[in-house]
Amino acid sequence: MNTSVSPATADATAPQSFGRQLHDAAADWWQTDFPNWIYVFKMVFAGLLALGIGYALDLESPRSGLITVFIVMQPQSGMILAKSFYRVIGTLVGSVAVVVFVGLFAQTPELFLLATACWIGLCTFGSALNRNFRSYGFVLSGYTVALIGIPAALNPALTFDSVMTRVTEITVGIVCAGVVSALVFPQASAPGLVRVIRGRFTAFVDLIGSTLGGSADRKALEAANARFVGDIIGLEALRSSAIFEDPEIRLRSGRLTRMNSEFMALSTRVHGLHQLMNRLHDSRNPSAQLVIDAISPYFREVQPLLTRSGGEPVMTAVDAADAALKLESYKRELPRRVRATRNAHAQKLDDDAVLDFDTASELLYRVIEELHAYTLTYASLVQRRHEREQWEHAYAPKTSMVTASVAGARAAITLIGLSTFWILSGWPSGDVAALNAAAFCAITSAAPDPAKATRTVTMGVALAVVLGYFYTFHIVPQLDGFWMLAAALTPVLMLAVLLTTRPTLAGYGLGICIFFPFVAVPDNLAHFNAAGYLNESIALMVSLIVTTGAFMVLLPPTTNWTVRHLEKQLRKQVVQACFARLAHLTLQFESGTRDLMHQITMLTGSRPALRKDAFGWMFATLEIGHAVIELRTELHGIRSGNPGLLSPAAYAALDRLRETLPALFEQPTPATLAAVLDANNRTIAEVQQAIGPHYRERSERHRLQRTLSYLHFIRTALLDPQSPLQPMHQGGTALAATSGVNHAA
Template sequence: MNRPADNPAFPVQLREAAADWWHNERPTWIYVFKMVFAALLALGIGYALDLQSPRSALITVFIVMQPQSGMILAKSFYRVIGTLIGSAVVVVFVGLFAQTPELFLIASALWIGLCTVGSAHNRNFRSYGFVLSGYTVALIGLPAALNPGTTFDSVTTRVTEITVGIACAGLVSALVFPQASAPGLVRVIRGRFTAFVDLIGATLGGTADRQQLEATNARFVGDIIGLEALRSSAIFEDPEIRLRSGRLSRMNSEFMALSTRVHALHQLLNRLHANPAPGAAIVIDALSPYFREVQPLLTRGSGEPVMSAVDAADAGLKLEEYKRELPRRVRATRDRLPADSDSVMLDFDTASELLYRVIDDLHAYTLTYASLNQRRHEREQWDHAYTAKTSMTTALIAGARAAVTLLLLSAFWILSGWPSGDVAALNAAAFCAITSAAPDPAKATRTVAIGVVFAAIAGYVYTFHLLPRIDGYWMLAAMLAPVLMLAVLLTTKPRWAGYGLGICIFFPFLAVPDNFAHFNAAGYINEAIALLVSLIVTAVAFMLLLPPTTDWTVRVLERQLRKQVVDACFGKLAHLALKFESGTRDLMHQITMLTSSRPALRQSAFGWTFATLEIGHAIIELRTELNGIRSEQPDLLPPTAHAALNRLRETIPALFASPTPATLADALAANDHAIEQVQQSIGPHYRERSERHRLQRTLSYLHFIRTALLDPQSPLQPMRTGTDSTHPTPSRARHAT
């Protein structure tokens, strides 16, 4: 029998295993060692500076820890801002309410609730700044209210401890095996461009079904938000990223507009394929050659898809030439269509207009991608940032929940005289704010609570059996390192991250001694129980006080989503398209997070998402076109046409505010009437090409809105009771060619 060493395949397997570990596990272990080293460094500096509680510096390292140094710097920046604001509020509250603890607690609860609202209403690490503003009031304010004379010392000590932790985390992350955010940013950009090329090929080639398109768009939403998060973090660490920050924001905006156009074109093609009328087949046959020509424009000479910014420059030149020739070619194709069919002309004009807009947006997106290859470029001039959209209702509920939880535990603390009641109150308030943005905050809090149980048991062993036997900082660091490494390692595993976070934060809180160490078993047990009780109460609050995981919350977000169409109809046109795109996708992302385990609910919400995107975007383009007509050619449309279009702007918002068969019938009737009025304006008489094209464009937007309202896969479909399922195209006036 051969031994493993005699097997020639064994060395090969060993090398493969080592290579696999090097590429996959090595970054994780580097991260673990870096964070533990930074934490112990902060602890040592805290002892050396004779800070009151050096463990706060250590805990700060774990709170701000992130894989990339840019993320650490961004989170640290907002942590400092939040701490400074919270410290200022502490001084004000103690000055006003030092003699009345009840009023102090009420004011603190209101402040924490307000900060939680701000946290739920913001994105990225700005949200964390709001959390810290509230958490600092609880952490410093409650002890300071009991001893007002120590308020200033408590505030300065707290700020110093946090600053030490932040400095250590930032320096170690930046200097010891630094892992920058920029490479991840490049991977996201390249991966998204490649995936989008594939999507265009599948969409225009007719091989993508609705479910595949929905899944791809949901992934793109995550990419959009992820890219914005990476960009906002990377600008803290990389001057090259700062020089390109405007172009990265621009790419996100252009990508959102482009993906909406592609989705709209795909949906129109689906409706044409599903239409049994012979005119639909004529339109598809006429446009299919153009669709097949798009994907080759986005491939290199070798046949591989465009990936780098250098490749994108070549693709931009091909798209520019294609876009320049497209209108002439489309007019020639249109002249060969049957001129006596209104439906054929409407479908062709709408589809060809969408195709041109797809090419135009794709050209702009490709040029911006290509410009990233240069340090400075004119496309950097872009100040329209991604606009998050959060339901104020859910944000107010999160704030009220945090305030109520703090008030209840504070009342119990005062009435019971529990020595560690302040610890329970401040910790519960903090976790209500921190976990309110999680998809399932009750579950997240429960996992942290389990980590606290482990931290309490391990901390007791350390405090009362190991600490008395050691001497000096180095022995303390060696003793703490194994547990801290285990905790950080757990945070890198999504399934165990909550347990690891509980150990990272609460094991040092319980086990690491202050400069003046106290060995009080009763006090230790009280604090451990207080921490556990605070998390249990927080989890119960999330389960009982309007839990965010209920179907009701998703319905609230759905209503907020539909309201985007109302904003599209009446909002100011300046930057409206970008606000609409980013807001709709932000709400879609929130719904995706909340419905991960409820596919039926997600499917319904996605239906409203895509109906909102299609109709809302078409409304904005229609308004933009009409605004240009009013300012440049006010006599192009008669007053009756403007009145019909204004009526449409009234019925569409009413439909999305209250979707019923009656509001759908009103919207369809108004849309049909608007189409007839614009058709009459075009007329059979002679018009300049620019005038005719402008009117045909207006007609195309109206026709697309109509097809979206009649989409059999739309969530509006069940409301079409009593209406004709075919709902023929208005033909009161012949659509002239």
């Protein structure tokens, strides 16, 4: 037996030298851990800089600047600028509210606390309705009233001074965070945004190739679309941050928003086409295979349009310009070629198969059209200024008014409860408990699991209290000057910031970052009062325990009820598709549906069954809702240009369909599904009768055929065996709907 080993195999199996292993370990550390350590040093340096400036300016509480740095600091400078901008706005709005409330209710603390609770509830409600750092601005305007207003209400004569001091301290922290982030090892948001755009375009090109080429199954496509939901939200967040730091991004902001909109529309089209072809593969109609054979060659022609001359996929915006030219030529020739294919197979296809072919070819044309637009926008990013920048349709988030109201009510009830206990008990540190509970109830309300987030922060605060006691009464009295204080604080602050870079430990680090300076860093006029320290520490712990309890008891966001409610809101997007104004409706529908799904995804991390059900409804909602919008747009053109093209009976049938669809998605039952299928079949029959065997101009016939294609696609989506509507099919409903001449009822 020959046991010789080739040199290549020997090199691969030989152990690496110690030097090589050390080199690989160092390279890995440089790529993964070094950026975290840079972030730690920057954050601590910026915080101590703000603290030193606060002492130098003789501010009342220099630690507020240090805490502000820890609150606004982010890895990228664009995120810091965005968060700082909204923090300033929120603080100013909250400061105005403080002056108003103190002026109105300073003599009646019960009314002041009630007004403060209502304000915080309202701001928490506004925070839930918004996204990104704009949401943070609402949070700030809410708890600024608690942080400044409650102490100011105890000393009304010092209200204006307290407000100005607070704003100055926050401004110092914001400026220090921004300057350090921009000058010390700056990390811009723009390169990350470019990587996301390029990576998403490349991934989608691959997906289109595998989907239209027939190598992607349903599960792979749905998994890709699930990832795209997060990508869409993430790109919008990155764009909204990057415009604060980079003028080049600001010049392209409209095109980036446009790309997100076009990407949503395109991904829905591709998914719809893939689902239609899946249904044809599963069809019992013998002519279905003829349709597949006739339309599939066009699918295989798309992938080469999105590759470079060397065979590599299109990646950069420069490459996209060449792909856009090829797509434009292909799009121009596609209708003529499809008509020729249809005519060549017309004698072999029955009425059902003709409808399938027309629907598939219409979807294919729409895919190419959307892909061309998306590629053009991507290619335009090379130029600083471009006509495609003129895009005013912003991403439109969608939040349930019920869940937002619950979040606002929860924050208000928590503050009212603690304030009542404070007033009735006469607790000296009750104000600290009340204002801290209000602040954290507002801050953590946007977390996927706020009760868990508050629990981890509580553990961090407990550690901060212990360390703070040791520092306050054993270390700080021994220090002389700011530099010794900074040196003493640095180890704890570095540890706390390092913990925030670890996802599983971030809550503990946040608790230490915010509350260790609160209890351990002395004011300009230092006080060493052990009884007062213990009272405030107990107040902090009580406030966080009460906040955690509020999130666990007062309709927790992570309950199945909340997920089901959001799922119902997602289904109700079909109502918007049926009745909302057509202007900008596609973008509002697409972004709202995906935003709701993103919220459900955040809440169902440990409940895959709920998430799977919600994704099923998202795909059904997108498919049918998008087809309804296209149908309404086509009908609007018919009504305004040639109303006699359809008979009064056809218009009545279309109105009936538009009435039954919302009822189905609001209350999915066998009865509502049967009503929609009946209305859809009747409408198809009326439109087919309008087309007729008699002569019509090509434009009229094409318009009616497009209308018929949208109706047929809605019907196939309703009958999809993989749809969440499938359990609603009664006995022979599905079979009856699929049989019959020309789909007539």
